[in-house]
Structures are given as C-alpha cells and as structure tokens.
Amino acid sequence: MAAPQAPILDLKDTDAPSVFQPANLLREARRQRGLDHAEVPAICLLDPDGDMVRHLKRTGRAEAVEHWACYHTEMWRFEQEGVEFGVVGCAVGASFAVLLAEQMFASGCRFLISITSSGQITPVGDGPYFILIDRALRDEGTSYHYLPPSRFAEADPEVLARLTPLVGTAPVAVHRGATWTTDAPYRETEAAIAAHRKAGILAVEMEAAALYAFSRARGCPVACFAHVTNTMAQTEGDFEKGEADGALEALALVAAAGRAWVTGG
Secondary structure (H helix, E strand, O other): OOOOOOHHHOOOOOOOOOOOOHHHHHHHHHHHHOOOOOOOOOEEEEEOOOHHHHHHHHOOOOEEOOOOOOOOOOOEEEEEOOEEEEEEEOOOOHHHHHHHHHHHHHOOOOEEEEEEEEEEOOOOOOOOEEEEEEEEEEEOOHHHHOOOOOOEEEOOHHHHHHHHHHOOOOOOOEEEEEEEEEOOHHHOOHHHHHHHHHOOOOEEEOOHHHHHHHHHHHOOOEEEEEEEEEOOOOOOOOOOOOHHHHHHHHHHHHHHHHHHHHHOO
16 A cells, blocks of 8 residues: 655645745845845855854954845855855755745855755764765755655756865865755654665755755756764764864865856866
8 A cells, every 4th residue: 555645745736837936025125125136146155053154244254235135134245265255144944045045046146055064974084074965865845845756856967066076175174975954953863863874874954955956946056065063962062163163164165166166166
C-alpha cells in the first residue's frame, strides 16, 4: 500500500505563475515610504547569524542602502577587496531567506551568496570550516513551492563550476558537499543524524535547499556556504566561530566568491 501524500504537497503546481509578485510589493513599499527606485548591489549576501553585519557596522564599513524597500529588514552596502556587496543580516530559515532572495533579485541583484552557521554531521576537518553546498536535503517546506518533490535541491551547475576552485585555494578552509536543510533544529534526532551521516551528509543548516530550489525555478544564481561551527551543542564550549565571531573568515570567503563569480572562476 502506497504511503499517503503529505497534505503540504496538495495544490502545488510548480509551473503555475504566482499571483503575488515581489516587484509589486516593492513598488507599494516604495510608494508608501517615499523611496527612490534604484538598484541594490549586483552581488548580495544573506548573513543569517548577523556576524558580518555586526562587524561591518562596528568597524564603520557598512553604509545603509536607503532605497532597499523590504518591510522586514535593512540592507547594508560595503566593499571587500574591491568588490561591492549588499548584505542583509539575521535572515534565518528557509522561508525568510527565499522571501529576501525574491526581493533582492527583483531589486537588481545578479548573484546571491548565503553563508550560514551549521552543525557538523560528518567531520571533514578541524572546525570551524566552510562547505560549498552542492546539494541540500529537502527537509523543509519552502522548496516544495518551487520544485516538484525530490530528495535534494541541487546547486546551479554554472555556480558550482565558478566556485569549486575555491576548494583548496580560498584564504579559508573550504570543502564541497551535501547538507541537510531543516525547518526544526531542535528536532534533529539521533536516528536522523545517524542516517544522514551514513548517506554522506556533511552538515545541517536551515536555508540551502529552499534557496537552491528558488534558484533553479527562477533562474537566479545562488551560492550557499555552510560555516560549520558546532556539533549541535552536544559538548560544552561549542559554537566558537573564531575572531570577530567568524566574520573575518566569512568576509574573506565572500570576497573570494565574489571575484570568482565576476571573473568566471
């Protein structure tokens, strides 16, 4: 007897156009708030933990993007090694990350990078380190609004081709592999962790599967990195990210990824 389909999959026609368009919301936000219609930086960042944003503001390097018309967030502009970026902090979770991605690309973004703190599933080095996520297990809800059901959401092949050379050449430790995207970090059970480790999953995070599903459905290039900083607090002294809460290494990776995208790898 076949297992019943989860109700969340009912009425999901991923080929049907959306009624609510991000450009229309942004139009109304600009009207209500008296904002100019101008583009955001071509390369944007999602910083779910907010460490990069806090560091940039603390050191006086962040300039507010006043025309960013999002109702929920602030965007900051900065330069890193000659490349301009726009960054939004504290965008935690699949649905919020994709909401912002939709609005960023509707506002002039041409390439999006997400760097999120993540928990180690399969060790690949001494932490903290980064993983260029090439595919993400779809254990969240947002991706199923963008792509038909499948076990993984895959990164865009062109993005991987341009950024994979960072493995072994970036100024920080970067590996490449698969992660597990969850909506419920406090329900990461022992059995699930063991099964995902056996399947070769490297880390668990909360955004990549949804961002990659959005990327493939919309044709918008997205790169997701997992910053492996913890083992789900199973030992005391966990979640140590390094200097400036890991912001310095994350910004070095951002600069390398931005240059690789601009130059084609």
